[in-house]
Amino acid sequence: MTVIEAQIDRIVGPTHHFGGLGVGNVASQLHAGQPSNPRAAAIQGLDKMRQVASLGVPQWILPPQPRPDFGFLRSLGFSGSRSDLLQFVMHDSPLLLSAATSCSAMWTANAATVTASTDTEGNLPVMTVANLSASLHRSIESSQTLLELRSLFRGVFDVRAALPGGALMRDEGAANHMRLSGLDGGSGLNVFVYGDGSPEPQCYWPRQTLAACQAIARGHVLEAQNAFYLKQHPDAIDKGAFHNDVVAMSHQNLLIHHEWAFAPESDGEILRLQQRFKNVTGSPLQTLCVKSHELTLEDAITTYLFNSQIVSCFVSGQPVRTVLCPIQVQQHQEANAIVERWCDQGVFDAVHFVDLGQSMDGGGGPACLRLRVPCREDELGRLPVSAAWTESLDADLRDIISERYCCKLTLMDLADIEFCEQALETQAILAKRLGQQAVLK
Numbered sequence: 001m002t003v004i005e006a007q008i009d010r011i012v013g014p015t016h017h018f019g020g021l022g023v024g025n026v027a028s029q030l031h032a033g034q035p036s037n038p039r040a041a042a043i044q045g046l047d048k049m050r051q052v053a054s055l056g057v058p059q060w061i062l063p064p065q066p067r068p069d070f071g072f073l074r075s076l077g078f079s080g081s082r083s084d085l086l087q088f089v090m091h092d093s094p095l096l097l098s099a100a101t102s103c104s105a106m107w108t109a110n111a112a113t114v115t116a117s118t119d120t121e122g123n124l125p126v127m128t129v130a131n132l133s134a135s136l137h138r139s140i141e142s143s144q145t146l147l148e149l150r151s152l153f154r155g156v157f158d159v160r161a162a163l164p165g166g167a168l169m170r171d172e173g174a175a176n177h178m179r180l181s182g183l184d185g186g187s188g189l190n191v192f193v194y195g196d197g198s199p200e201p202q203c204y205w206p207r208q209t210l211a212a213c214q215a216i217a218r219g220h221v222l223e224a225q226n227a228f229y230l231k232q233h234p235d236a237i238d239k240g241a242f243h244n245d246v247v248a249m250s251h252q253n254l255l256i257h258h259e260w261a262f263a264p265e266s267d268g269e270i271l272r273l274q275q276r277f278k279n280v281t282g283s284p285l286q287t288l289c290v291k292s293h294e295l296t297l298e299d300a301i302t303t304y305l306f307n308s309q310i311v312s313c314f315v316s317g318q319p320v321r322t323v324l325c326p327i328q329v330q331q332h333q334e335a336n337a338i339v340e341r342w343c344d345q346g347v348f349d350a351v352h353f354v355d356l357g358q359s360m361d362g363g364g365g366p367a368c369l370r371l372r373v374p375c376r377e378d379e380l381g382r383l384p385v386s387a388a389w390t391e392s393l394d395a396d397l398r399d400i401i402s403e404r405y406c407c408k409l410t411l412m413d414l415a416d417i418e419f420c421e422q423a424l425e426t427q428a429i430l431a432k433r434l435g436q437q438a439v440l441k
């Protein structure tokens, strides 16, 4: 049974800014307070979607979540007219204004954990929305994400609400989950990556816990022998690999990771994964490990090599595998040489370099910007066409963005009521064009 990975991206919102809110996220910290360019951010995202769609890969689009989230600010005790409230929050706690206006939901790899119908005996296609409870600005995404994913996947996936929050259940969705399968995409093995437990990182809080991974696997009714739990290397977390998809990537029968991605305690589990993969698919898991002398962990994190987006499609009946790398990889001698080698070895049939500067400066590369949803062809056919990428949808979205998004934004601008009302209106226009109801709070 063929399973195809649909890619779900979200349009970057008009309030996109650099708040420095990412816990343990080097790029986010580095660019905190710098002026952002929301229009460029949204167009860069659309350029990537176009590239993916042009490769024949199913691409779906979500609108930005409504920001500022006035409901969130009111729940924190701020009151008065919207205009007064913005001024007060800006004066009293700029960090909370930044959280209420953050467009971090653009990184849809953190939206949910998804397993395919072919992964369980009961043929249950399930996704669990991530609670993102490690960071305040991200924890406010999940209630809206639940509504959006339920609307997009109605009658196709069982879309579950986020796990209850709390330190023990920190969950960041697909950024810490890899689904491995044969070339037809069926019979997936699900790999969960967590960061807590001894030895702990010294500087940063791991964002994903083992307990959360186990709860998701239980809820999705995955067979124990087909679920795997790998511990992130604590040094990787401390160096800024706040998500596993910054140091490892996967697609079908391919697993590529940095030498320091996983803790040594995970070696046995990787072996079990390789053996099980062979038993289930009849062929070996292609595992490639990049050593530190080839690319340091620091350079892996700066270039986001492992956050490249791998997609595949069939051209004239032949499978074609393409990797979309950040331009930072092309500009880095060692990282670029590694990609060239992979292409020479036939790991990839083609490489494209994408400029996602605005997302990269917030700590998110190509793979952060998409949620992979493994679907059978009949399931894919049941998704609403209103949100599927087409030339005309792309043109309309570009027109709206060019007309309504600004090119320079700082936190100060986000205290301006006229700017914020216009941003909410723009969000509603985009949501309507994508066939989603705008939710104004």
Ligand code: SUG
Pocket (backbone or CB within 6 Å): 017, 018, 019, 020, 021, 022, 023, 025, 028, 029, 102, 104, 107, 109, 110, 138, 175, 242, 243, 245, 246, 362, 363, 364, 365, 367, 368, 369
């Ligand atoms: O959670 N950045 C996001 C980046 C998420 C990247 N996702 C994956 N690796 N899958 C984060 O740290 C920065 C927001 C700011 O700085 O304003 C931020 O939230």
